[in-house]
Amino acid sequence: DTGVSQNPRHKITKRGQNVTFRCDPISEHNRLYWYRQTLGQGPEFLTYFQNEAQLEKSRLLSDRFSAERPKGSFSTLEIQRTEQGDSAMYLCASSLTRSSSTDTQYFGPGTRLTVL
């Protein structure tokens, strides 16, 4: 069973450019989450999907950020007009919701974004 995968692993971009990250969850998992982690901090929640529906968005998710999960499988996170403050590790996680499960979130390796 493969884990959560994220691409690219590293992205360097210039301020003002758009970037897109991809997350492939564990195959049977119905929930998918995006978090952002800056240096010296724990991850902070950005948004989450149940199947293809985006059900929660953090106030951290400004209008420059958009996330999709078009067929309830993989997800993309796009940042438009990047700013230096967007430099961070972007983590994706997935979980399987069942009545008997703990709904544990399993994380991918992250995409490290550097905005110059």
Next chain:
Amino acid sequence: AQKITQTQPGMFVQEKEAVTLDCTYDTSDQSYGLFWYKQPSSGEMIFLIYQGSYDEQNATEGRYSLNFQKARKSANLVISASQLGDSAMYFCAMREVYSGAGSYQLTFGKGTKLSVIP
């Protein structure tokens, strides 16, 4: 107020010894879940152990155990027989089931950096 507090920025432990990493939490929910994750320098968050607020027994997973004291709102991670590969950041996280902030997001502490000394 912080929902998850990890007061130890860094900890050292001798190889083969046990170590306790502290975590206190703040919630008004009766139903919640507590998680510990390990983050090596590679960056991936690795799930270690889970404790539900209604679980009467402390959770254990191999060398990891969770010292859950509900009245004190603490959920300390105990690692027994430390190994060099245990050197990493450790994060405590909480999921509140009925909080208005969202039912499924995890709230993380700032982490503790554990260094295992040979």
